[in-house]
Amino acid sequence: MDAAIVGIGATEFSKDSGRSELQLAAEAVKDALADAGLRPSDVDGLTTFTMDANAEVAVARELGIPSLSFFSRVGYGGGAACATVQQAAMAVATGMASVVVCYRAFNERSGSRFGRVQTAAATAPTSGGLDNSWHYPMGLGTPAASVAMFARRYMHTYGATSEDFGRVAVADRRHAATNPKAWFYNRPITLEDHQSSRWIAEPLRLLDCCQESDGAVALVVTSLERAADLPHPVARVAAAAQGSASDQFTMNSYYREDLTGLPEMGVVAEQLWRQSGLGPSDMSVAVLYDHFTPFVLVQLEELGFCPRGEARHFIADGALELDGRLPTNPHGGQLGEAYIHGMNGIAEAVRQLRGTAANQVSSAENVLVTAGTGVPTSALVLAAT
Amino acid sequence: MITVGEELPPLSIDVTPTFVVSTALATRDFQDVHHDRDLAVQRGSKDIFLNILTDTGLVQRFVTDWAGPAVRVKKIAIRLGVPCYAYETLTFTGQVTEHDGNEYVVSVAGRNSLGDHVTGTVRIEVP
Amino acid sequence: MTDVEAAARQVMGWGESARRPGRDPVNLPMVRNWLEALGDASSAYAEEAPPAMAQVWTMGGLHHTRADDDPLGAMLAVLDEAGYTSIVATDCEQTYHRYLRYGEEVALAARLESVVGPKRTALGEGWFVTTRNIWYVGDEPVAEMMFRVLKFAPAPAEPPVEPLIRPVVNRDTAYFWEGTARGELRIQRCEACGELRHPPGPMCPSCNETKPGWLVASGLGEVYSYVVHHHPPVPGRTLPFVVALVELDEGVRLMAELDAPPDEVHIGLPVRIAFAAVDDELTMPVWRRR
Structure with missing residues (x-):
């Protein structure tokens, strides 16, 4: 695809930003443009999540972006993350815009917390509200509980244990411990810490759940030709895909034949490998969406890193560590660095390709990034060349 | 011919105040909560409600209505759940769950708008 | 003693x-x-x-x-x-x-x-x-x-809890909630091809006819998966509680709270449906052990 990420920007990641979500968005976009060596007047496209509270025109006003020829939003919560880059890349590749900024900004810890019961989601007079009416009123009202329902069945079918989930958290937190930008900088955990953490939604423990964070991330996308004139090494969009699968619900796809896979990620995987001409073994680094640990295991299976049901064996020998077979979430992921709805993971992928990450994997050539799981989702393969 | 898994035709009882009172008295149960609404409310109930002897009798009726007059009822075991107040509709459903020689076990549930009023089993002998 | x-x-x-x-x-x-x-x-x-x-x-x-x-x-x-x-x-x-x-x-x-x-x-x-x-x-x-x-x-009167989250009901789903109010577990059945489906929708995904009907299910099934919810608080519930996804004998799955001690729940547990009236307009399905 004729597009690349040429700028990354962010605010600090905190539990209480002390400023408005629009200010966070504007600061992150400003930071990303500076990183790209571009000015607000170069921007003619903006794209974000449907869940983002900051209108494209409001962000454009703050930055003084004079005009926009492309603006769009992607739905399904964190499933939108990589799809914002796909939107931007398609706009650039088709000539609808020349410089598109993807952004996500929220006070998700100090403001409306996603980990709490989102009553509004179940009471909206929409198809989504009707879907949620089969779950929220029944008592299944949080993302953790939604994933726990899936995880229980996965454990039952494949023999995975809470300790297998714990290994994901331990790896993430080990990486975050040496990333100064991470909320859990210098605070690694052990598997024993994981096992003794309290139940949230059994079988999920506190340390299976990502953080709630305040912050913002922005990414600048433009054509490869223009990218060549900009300061940083290129992060080429080698593949960008969205996916939803049969009998798809948002967080509650419980009515499929089987409750042990993420077929929407399978839809994405097939496109990634076809578009990029690459395969799982070509990935130097993976940034896997980790709002809850069980879905990291399932993603490894759907993306073809290991056979179905065998992720627990795949990760047992430290495969996710920085020196492992598949260094995963070197920034610490959303359990360790911050929960910015997956957008901080895309920024990390860019840093790995540039060679500027806090926990740099040597000679990173191709980086896989995935977006929210349990929902219609998206993913990217970014490449150094 | 009775088969395990067979479902009984449901029986719905319109639980009028008259039904509550007349069944209580027919079972010689003179407790005020079964015939005096004011006292029942004073004692924390919503209304007068069915007594246990009537529950046992209704479970028997539900099964013998279906099984016919020739069967012998050997045992009625019930667990008591939510009350059955006047103005409720009490609906019995049941299914044959066990068979042993001439004997069959029917599992029975009587439900109203509050939930399970009575659940249990009835053992019958078929001649 | x-x-x-x-x-x-x-x-x-x-x-x-x-x-x-x-x-x-x-x-x-x-x-x-x-x-x-x-x-x-x-x-x-x-x-x-x-x-x-x-x-x-x-x-x-x-x-x-x-x-x-x-x-x-x-x-x-x-x-x-x-x-x-x-x-x-x-x-x-x-x-x-x-x-x-x-x-x-x-x-x-x-x-x-x-x-x-x-x-x-x-x-x-x-x-x-x-x-x-x-x-x-x-x-x-x-x-x-x-x-x-x-x-x-x-027991001393419980502190008032927030009312539970009420479902959105529209013409595609009203039959289900009318059923719970009458003590019936209704499952959508396509009048054209007979396909059973839950959650329901206006068009049958199998034959694309828009003739949704329903049958009254036996209310019997087995736990397919479940969650023991500990945190955070959920409106209308006392922690911890169990939510179960149950595969009905009829073959479709339906989620509801399972009224059972968490320690006694496992995948495969036989359950049956019960109904809990919230008020005059809403009756919730609840799973019970059998």
Whole structure:
């Protein structure tokens, strides 16, 4: 695809930003443009999540972006993350815009917390509200509980244990411990810490759940030709895909034949490998969406890193560590660095390709990034060349 | 011919105040909560409600209505759940769950708008 | 040992009480009254009384008093004294050794079988008191009854909880909630191709016809997966609680709260549906063990 990420920007990641979500968005976009060596007047496209509270025109006003020829939003919560880059890349590749900024900004810890019961989601007079009416009123009202329902069945079918989930958290937190930008900088955990953490939604423990964070991330996308004139090494969009699968619900796809896979990620995987001409073994680094640990295991299976049901064996020998077979979430992921709805993971992928990450994997050539799981989702393969 | 898994035709009882009172008295149960609404409310109930002897009798009726007059009822075991107040509709459903020689076990549930009023089993002998 | 346990031991030591005769012999007029009141049209009772009337023959009547050696009365008095002032019956199991013939004189004896507690229950802390009644004709035991009550101290009123989240209902889903209000578990069935489906929708994904109907499901199924919710608080629920995804015998899955202790839930647990009225307009389905 004729597009690349040429700028990354962010605010600090905190539990209480002390400023408005629009200010966070504007600061992150400003930071990303500076990183790209571009000015607000170069921007003619903006794209974000449907869940983002900051209108494209409001962000454009703050930055003084004079005009926009492309603006769009992607739905399904964190499933939108990589799809914002796909939107931007398609706009650039088709000539609808020349410089598109993807952004996500929220006070998700100090403001409306996603980990709490989102009553509004179940009471909206929409198809989504009707879907949620089969779950929220029944008592299944949080993302953790939604994933726990899936995880229980996965454990039952494949023999995975809470300790297998714990290994994901331990790896993430080990990486975050040496990333100064991470909320859990210098605070690694052990598997024993994981096992003794309290139940949230059994079988999920506190340390299976990502953080709630305040912050913002922005990414600048433009054509490869223009990218060549900009300061940083290129992060080429080698593949960008969205996916939803049969009998798809948002967080509650419980009515499929089987409750042990993420077929929407399978839809994405097939496109990634076809578009990029690459395969799982070509990935130097993976940034896997980790709002809850069980879905990291399932993603490894759907993306073809290991056979179905065998992720627990795949990760047992430290495969996710920085020196492992598949260094995963070197920034610490959303359990360790911050929960910015997956957008901080895309920024990390860019840093790995540039060679500027806090926990740099040597000679990173191709980086896989995935977006929210349990929902219609998206993913990217970014490449150094 | 009775088969395990067979479902009984449901029986719905319109639980009028008259039904509550007349069944209580027919079972010689003179407790005020079964015939005096004011006292029942004073004692924390919503209304007068069915007594246990009537529950046992209704479970028997539900099964013998279906099984016919020739069967012998050997045992009625019930667990008591939510009350059955006047103005409720009490609906019995049941299914044959066990068979042993001439004997069959029917599992029975009587439900109203509050939930399970009575659940249990009835053992019958078929001649 | 608590005072309650000591008293229970003493009352159990009494063994079987003296036999208390019924007021009248087994008689047709009372049977006919009983059949009429219960709406029972059976022709089975020309020579014998309905077995479920066993207890009726020895009921004390309008001005009855408990005998001093009545074990249930004695035990309830002890528990009243100990602060367990409320009572609810939980189980009643009657065994009929034979049917009673008209003219037979029935007498009742009772003994205390067990007193178990104190138990924490939804109603409050209490004791389960189990007695056994034995009805005799002469020296022949003709019927028995195990009877269990919970004698409890009413729990202090719970702090008000937020009302539970109400479902959005539209014309595609109204049949389901109308069903729960009537005590029916309704599952969508395509009137064109017969496909069963839950959650429902306006168009059948199998044949694309827009003829949704429904059937009343058996309400029986097995736990397919479940969650024990500990945190954060959920409106209308007391933590922790179990939410179960159940595969119905009909083949579709349906989620609802499972009213069971978390430790006793497992995948494959047989359950059946029950209904809990929230108010005049909403009745929630609830899973119960079977």
